[in-house]
Amino acid sequence: MAGVTARIAAWLERGLGFLAASLLAALLALVLTNVGLRYLFHTGFVGAEELAIWMHVTLIAVGAPLALNGPLAMRLDVFVRSLPGRLRVAAGIGADAYSVLAALVLLFGGAEIMTALGGISPTLGLPEWIRFGVLVGSGLLVLILLVLRRLSEGRTLALLLSLAIGAAAHAIPMIVAAEPSLPASLFLALAAGLGLVLSAPLPHAFLAAAHLAIAFGGSLPAPAIVSTAVTGMSKFLLLAIPFFLLAGALLTISGTAGRLVRLAETLVGHRRAGLAQTTLLTSVLFSGASGSSVANAAFGASTFYPELVRNGYAPERAGALIAATSVLDNVIPPSIAFLLLAAVTNLPVGPLLVGGFVAGGLMALCLAAAIHLVAGETRSKKRATGAERRRAALLALPALGLGVIVVAGIRFGIVTTTEAAALAAAYTLALAVAARLKTAALYEAVRQSATAAAAIGLLIGTAGPFAFLLAVDDVAGLVSQFVSTLGGGAVAVLLLSNLVLLVAGLVLDIGAAILLLGPILLPVAVSAGIDPIQFGVIVVVNLMIHGLTPPLGILILVVGGVTCVPASALFRAVLPYLAALLVSLSILIAIALLT
Known part of the structure; x- marks a missing residue:
């Protein structure tokens, strides 16, 4: 049983990774095409910016379940590591309960928005609920992957307890309506802090805490939490993050970063x-x-x-x-x-x-x-001799020029930040192709960048409800x-x-x-x-x-x-x-x- 669930989980993660990489590649192609049309032909796609934003939100939704484990989960596990065995197991159950609650908020909160939201995007001609509906799928995928991973680890009882605790916590705001004198953002901070101590993924701690804060005077019901999160993700500027991550990954695998090492060595190695x-x-x-x-x-x-x-x-x-x-x-x-x-x-x-x-x-x-x-x-x-330094500098020019072009383009208003990041990614992709890298290496760089960008995007979105309550x-x-x-x-x-x-x-x-x-x-x-x-x-x-x-x-x-x-x-x-x-x-x- 454990082997079967492990294989299913691995297959699902590979599929999500492929989909995330495909979305990032399509997103890069869209932005680059629009930049080319604008600067070469003084035209562009109507609604290209809004479409890019919708694709970015979808990328976050697809990649978010992949951040359950590993560094992308942004877990604070220093406290849990110091606990004895049984307490560590209990902390793991609590952390998973936070993930379950976060998934339920996305699932049910997003579903409520889908059924209540009307209207059509004037530039894309698509129903507005689609942008919010992708997080419903994300919440469901988080639950599925969590169940598969814990079953594959043989932690059936712990899984059942975390599912029960998460479901009970989701129902708390519907049966408890306290009117405390302290601000709701304080209760949100305490709930999120507890999640961090238990080593829950940081974005999940934020989402779960925002939902629990409803019981203590929080003014954001579950649909509003999801809406605020999506609004936080829906900024064209944020598209620069996956592009810059991709540029850095391609720069490393192309060998260009190694030329920077050689240049630095000739300058200060002595x-x-x-x-x-x-x-x-x-x-x-x-x-x-x-x-x-x-x-x-x-x-x-x-x-x-x-x-x-x-x-x-x-x-x-x-x-x-x-x-x-x-x-x-x-x-x-x-x-x-x-x-x-x-x-x-x-x-x-x-x-x-x-x-x-x-x-x-x-x-x-x-x-x-x-x-x-x-x-x-x-x-x-x-x-190093002067000739060695000049040769090293010449070889490193492609990497050095990249940073200068990006910053100069943004500073002097030639391109927007997102466009500069897309050009940087395209430039490093050209360097990687020129280095005759295998397709598998290029795909892995795109997949890793897409997954990392999704984790960062999810954090940005889930911090939105917290920031809203701080403002209130x-x-x-x-x-x-x-x-x-x-x-x-x-x-x-x-x-x-x-x-x-x-x-x-x-x-x-x-x-x-x-x-x-x-x-x-x-x-x-x-x-x-x-x-x-x-x-x-x-x-x-x-x-x-x-x-x-x-x-x-x-x-x-x-x-x-x-x-x-x-x-x-x-x-x-x-x-x-x-x-x-x-x-x-x-x-x-x-x-x-x-x-």
């Missing part, structure tokens, strides 16, 4: 701790193409880690170095973190990316100083009043905001923290006279540093997973680099106060 400095500079160069710190952490862990260990670095110090340098990828453009911030705050993307260049450069300098002081490696390579409860006003009691000046705002971000980043995924706290803190900063672009850059830098902090520390967990070095050892070894990044954050805060 210095003290030359290999460590090469790792840092490669991260800086790779940042201009990938936009994903997780992607760079995985790349560095597989590329540099063995060489660092062979050159005398302790395994934990080598892994910590790779994790610390990977922070730069979501600061130096193109940056997915800045795209998320722009999507929820309506800040212009171009100036944010320029600010990211400055902040990323400062962070790199601080990390370089830390490497020089603490790196154990003193051996260095022979200084006027949390931004409460923060503003608290700041006013501290003087209301720029110093008080920056200190309080960074304190809030530093605390929240310890237990929240970076993307979730941006989505929830960005809209709250930005108006307070603007009212205190702080430049919104500078503040946005500080928010991203602050939260990216949490890729290295326990217990969540996603970059530490990624590097540990690839290298098999315990996360606890990596957290200790990364302290000098963490201090260097905090110095760079302090400098950025000082600059914001002086300008």
Whole structure:
């Protein structure tokens, strides 16, 4: 029985992966075709942008069930790992109950919208309920995959208990209607926090908590929760995320990223701790193409880690170095973190990316100083000749030019952010084809990018109801009043905001923290006279540093997973680099106060 269910689950996951990859490929073709028609023939498809948004929502719905397990689930499992056997089993049942409840919210909430919503899209000529109806299928698929996986693991009793608890929790708002004096967003936060402690997937914790908050005065019934989630996903700007992820994946498998390594080696390989400095500079160069710190952490862990260990670095110090340098990828453009911030705050993307260049450069300098002081490696390579450097630079031009073209195109208004991301993906696809990669490798890159984009998109959507309740409860006003009691000046705002971000980043995924706290803190900063672009850059830098902090520390967990070095050892070894990044954050805060 277990073997049969495992094969069915694997078959279903392969099918969903193929469908997600096909949707991403079709989405890329649609955007590129429309860009070509607009710039070459001054025309375009009517409704192309809306169709792309609908396809993106469908991609999220198809790929979301695949994020039940693995890093894409965004589970905070540090607490569960410390529990004894029976309590760990109980926590697993509770985590699955959150997933069951989230699936039921999507299933029944989406079904209510489908039956109640009328109207036809004026540009597409399709019923409006379709965009919401795809999440009904997503909820059903989450349930099916969860059942199949637990049966294949022989956890039948645990599965039955999680199904019963999830179903009972779904019925709670219909039989309980408390009128507490505390805001509903507080109960939502507590319920989501419990889900995180139990190691439930973060998007599922958000959805389930939003539903439970109805019983405590929450103003969003299940259909409104789904509607708010879909609205959060339905932004053309967010299409840039799967395209940038695809560009980074194709850049790596095409071998172009290896040329960046060679260029960095010729520039700094001869210095003290030359290999460590090469790792840092490669991260800086790779940042201009990938936009994903997780992607760079995985790349560095597989590329540099063995060489660092062979050159005398302790395994934990080598892994910590790779994790610390990977922070730069979501600061130096193109940056997915800045795209998320722009999507929820309506800040212009171009100036944010320029600010990211400055902040990323400062962070790199601080990390370089830390490497020089603490790196154990003193051996260095022979200084490269001018001819070797020129040859390495020439070979690396395709990758270097990609970042410049993308940022320049966005900054000067030549293309939109999404169009620039699509052009980047097409460019790296051409590089991959020129490298004569096999079709299987190309497909795997597209599939992985589509799955990762779906997980990020689901997080964006499920954070929407939380953000709505925070707005209803006027949390931004409460923060503003608290700041006013501290003087209301720029110093008080920056200190309080960074304190809030530093605390929240310890237990929240970076993307979730941006989505929830960005809209709250930005108006307070603007009212205190702080430049919104500078503040946005500080928010991203602050939260990216949490890729290295326990217990969540996603970059530490990624590097540990690839290298098999315990996360606890990596957290200790990364302290000098963490201090260097905090110095760079302090400098950025000082600059914001002086300008």
